């Protein structure tokens with residue numbers, strides 16, 4: 001059965017590695033995530049965004065994840081990625097997600113704390129773990145000037161207060177990563193991450209990790225990151241392989257001929273990430 005993310009992160013924290021959290025939208029990507037984790041003998045987190053839920057349907061996502069978890073001995077979690085409302089979180093809990101993220105990062109601090117607490121009250125009662133976000137992670141299209149960084153990045157003292165007042169299981173922080181593809185090389189604020197970690201004794205989550213150099217991801221893991229989110233790199237690998245099939249065979253009409261290689265490419269990419277995160281052989 002699906003396990004809460006908190007359970008996986010407890011072991012990751014103790015073992016000094018991170019668990020990969022991979023976004024899924026369809027059957028092929030769900031299968032790729034579990035096949036890759038199985039091949040690496042790694043615990044794994046499948047996560048679905050609100051957009052993924054809208055695309056595939058909440059019951060399809062849960063059914064796929066449950067089946068995948070039933071068919072394997074490695075621990076698998078199903079997590080809501082960037083839930084932005086109490087209603088969305090509750091729908092996922094009811095549908096069978098084992099973990100949720102409540103993203104109140106766009107709200108004023110007090111409101112983010114209040115919303116996260118409200119989610120925790122319900123999630124605790126049913127054994128679902130909760131990730132929250134403090135600081136604004138944003139997208140690579142947002143042009144962030146040096147002076148903006150202080151306003152957008154997670155404030156370590158605020159993080160300490162946030163965790164103390166909410167009791168949340170894991171915290172996503174803004175330290176210079178962004179969702180999507182980077183234009184140049186991302187500049188991570190490792191000093192800030194170290195400061196946050198010294199004040200916050202719960203697992204830290206790194207979002208926007210596609211495009212972050214492997215050595216920077218490893219460094220972040222060394223500083224307390226226990227969950228690393230990857231979406232864009234899976235999309236790139238999946239679609240590149242599908243595109244190649246269509247380019248080589250313009251008359252191809254069998255979706256399996258396109259999606260099979262796409263799934264294989266996703267497996268390869270996810271296995272590489274799992275190795276970087278140090279979670280191979282930790283299942």
Ligand code: G3H
Pocket residue numbers: 023049050051052081082179231232
């Ligand atoms: O955090 C963003 C994830 O990559 C999900 O993206 O909202 O397009 O599904 P999405």
Ligand code: 13P
Pocket residue numbers: 023081082178179180181206207208209210211229230231232233
């Ligand atoms: P990337 O798309 O940059 O990998 O970010 C994924 C993410 O943070 C999902 O929450």
Ligand code: ZN
Pocket residue numbers: 082137179207208229
């Ligand atoms: Zn994210």
Ligand code: NA
Pocket residue numbers: 178179180181182208209210211212232
């Ligand atoms: Na990214």
